[in-house]
Amino acid sequence: MPELPEVDSYRTGLDKMIKGWKLEGGKSIWPKACIDDFNRVKNQKIISFDRH
Numbered sequence: 001m002p003e004l005p006e007v008d009s010y011r012t013g014l015d016k017m018i019k020g021w022k023l024e025g026g027k028s029i030w031p032k033a034c035i036d037d038f039n040r041v042k043n044q045k046i047i048s049f050d051r052h
Contacts, residue, residue: 006049015049022046 022045
């Protein structure tokens with residue numbers, strides 16, 4: 001099934017806007033989120049955005 005055009009618009013917009021930024025922290029709005037997932041990406045640099 002093809003993706004909605006808005007999905008790719010967000011992906012390309014984020015790629016242009018925040019690629020290269022470093023993740024210093026975050027906040028989960030999903031109660032079942034695992035803190036280990038946040039710790040794994042903390043202080044990592046955003047290198048690209050892809051669709052999955």
